[in-house]
Amino acid sequence: MRSEQDDHTGAFVAHRNLLFTVAYEMLGSAADAEDVLQETWLRWSGVDLGPVRDRRAYLVRITTRQALTRLRTLGRRRESYVGSWLPEPLLTAPDVAEDVELADSLSMAMLLVLETLAPTERAVFVLREVFDVGYDEIAEAVGKSRAAVRQIAHRARAHVAARRPRETVSAAQRRDAVEAFRRATESGDLQGLLDLLAPDVVLIGDGGGIRRAVPRPVVGAGKVARLLVARRDLLAGALHPAEVNGRPALTMRLDGSLDTVLAIEVADGRITGLYAVRNPRKLSGMDREAGLRR
Structure with missing residues (x-):
């Protein structure tokens, strides 16, 4: 006979990838998302399942509340972060890119936009816009009225729309642009880089005070291209293609x-953003493909 503990475990395992995705979208950190899942399990394992009509919704509610608590703590921690802060990258399976809305929401550019939202706004936006959770369920998760959640969702949607990345392009166009960038960077082709980079391209580096990185964002095709050409000897032969956060990307391996x-x-066929994560504490999400689901 199946025990209630088996029911707890079965439901949690069935929805684990969804819960991780919710937590990561809210936090931008794979390590913190895993911690939230552990906290979710501890609370879920003590729940009386008898009155629970929708286990998926209940688990999402617990995860959201735990992520909100952690997000408020992280906000204070990031104020003292050394240099630019970037989300932790995730190694993702090729099929993640097939879900265009999910891949867009996971992109570094979008996660940086989400960083500009207040914690509750971010939770509401993620649950509503990415996971299509109903207003009543969101209200229970964030501890607000349904009317308040609708207002928050409207405000967050407008905020993100004004700052979100430009029009999306096809996966093939992305791959072509990334491969052309790799070749131009490794060969030190200044003109090739200038042709690939958008005039207002931005390069952001995150070393966390542990590894060297550009101390502040570098803006403009000329500045970024010259910086890359100056580091040609370091980059030549070290760049490798990868799927990161649902998008074609590059990794650099040394020794x-x-x-x-x-x-x-x-x-529009040109590179608008380069996000270089060097902080070794942020690279654990590259050890294996992340399980992501909507």
């Missing part, structure tokens, strides 16, 4: 070890 993850944003 066989992962040194940098370079997420790349493409719009």
